[in-house]
Amino acid sequence: MMARTDRHCRYFLRQITARTLLYSEMVTADAVVHGDRTRLLAFDEAEHPLGLQLGGAEPDALARAAEIGQAFGYDEINLNIGCPSPRVRAGRFGAALMETPDLVADCARAMIRAVGVPVTVKCRIGIDGRGAYEDLRSFVETVAAAGVRSFAVHARIAVLDGLSPAENREVPPLRYDAVYRLKQELPALEVVINGGVRSLDEADAHLDRVDGAMIGRAAYADPAMLRGVDRRFFGAQAGPLPSRHDVARAMLPYVRDKCADGVPLHCIARHMLGLFAGRPGGRAWRRALGGTSHRPGAGAEVIEEALTLVPEPERTPADAPPYRAGGRATGRERSSLPPAPARESPSIGPPAR
Numbered sequence: 001m002m003a004r005t006d007r008h009c010r011y012f013l014r015q016i017t018a019r020t021l022l023y024s025e026m027v028t029a030d031a032v033v034h035g036d037r038t039r040l041l042a043f044d045e046a047e048h049p050l051g052l053q054l055g056g057a058e059p060d061a062l063a064r065a066a067e068i069g070q071a072f073g074y075d076e077i078n079l080n081i082g083c084p085s086p087r088v089r090a091g092r093f094g095a096a097l098m099e100t101p102d103l104v105a106d107c108a109r110a111m112i113r114a115v116g117v118p119v120t121v122k123c124r125i126g127i128d129g130r131g132a133y134e135d136l137r138s139f140v141e142t143v144a145a146a147g148v149r150s151f152a153v154h155a156r157i158a159v160l161d162g163l164s165p166a167e168n169r170e171v172p173p174l175r176y177d178a179v180y181r182l183k184q185e186l187p188a189l190e191v192v193i194n195g196g197v198r199s200l201d202e203a204d205a206h207l208d209r210v211d212g213a214m215i216g217r218a219a220y221a222d223p224a225m226l227r228g229v230d231r232r233f234f235g236a237q238a239g240p241l242p243s244r245h246d247v248a249r250a251m252l253p254y255v256r257d258k259c260a261d262g263v264p265l266h267c268i269a270r271h272m273l274g275l276f277a278g279r280p281g282g283r284a285w286r287r288a289l290g291g292t293s294h295r296p297g298a299g300a301e302v303i304e305e306a307l308t309l310v311p312e313p314e315r316t317p318a319d320a321p322p323y324r325a326g327g328r329a330t331g332r333e334r335s336s337l338p339p340a341p342a343r344e345s346p347s348i349g350p351p352a353r
């Protein structure tokens, strides 16, 4: 998510979940090819597994950008066909590309030739004027014929005329049935559902019908919702979940390092404001962190002080539901996971992508 999932945000989320696949903000292929690559692409090894999302509509530039992303160590290259912003549209990429499946297929083919890591696509269920299920299926089939095996589908159309990007994430109704049907009719493809998923229970329910669930706004607003993911969906060892206080404390060495390198504290702390969302002391935490992290010279002590405003609960034993039978991971995680239990359903898969 632009202006959200930068490297500091992802490092923070990694203190909460080790297995969830995280994505970069969208970066245009031209920026990667011609811009300051280190600033745009560098990340901490701890952020794996990590996808780089590219925007663009020009096969050669996307192929080159994908190659560069692979060299930086990204585990997946994702092509954005879902962004409705006017700026992106003016560049004739993002959601507008749903009108030109052949061009998307050309872009994907060039990217797949250029890299060894998976090339995936994030799209909408449609755009205004092409909102029928048949249009979605035909788009996906065309792009899959170029070799894309995994599609994350935001279950709303994008209205390219008349709605702002924010409205385009709220106004068009969610149509999960279209995404379910896509998986049912094209079972060989990995289909990840996105849009309006607010809890791990909701993600779990989707996993009966699709291979994964991608969570955006809810996870940013309340990142601690991801605490149970590793155990519940990836079969990670049982044990106490990291407390929110543990998560904040685990950030301190990183904050000290980055601040010493000249990164302003607020660039990191702004992603941590929601850590205690809905908890006693959550507002005081947000106010303290938000209010003082902009001050010149602010550092890790601001986080330590803000933590004293939040009551620390007694440690509780495992409080997440047991590992979801049949759960599995994709891509990079697959090799590092213990063998999954016998699958009861063919359609259960990686969550919280």
Ligand SMILES: Cc1cc2nc3c(=O)[nH]c(=O)nc-3n(C[C@H](O)[C@H](O)[C@H](O)COP(=O)(O)O)c2cc1C
Pocket (backbone or CB within 6 Å): 001, 002, 003, 004, 024, 025, 026, 053, 080, 082, 083, 122, 154, 169, 194, 195, 196, 197, 214, 215, 216, 217, 218
């Ligand atoms: C601030 C913001 C920035 C976003 N930037 C991107 C982006 O760079 N690439 C992308 O594919 N989607 C982007 N999105 C859309 C989300 O990835 C997601 O598709 C959408 O918010 C619906 O999912 P959600 O209900 O779980 O948030 C952005 C959303 C928000 C709120």
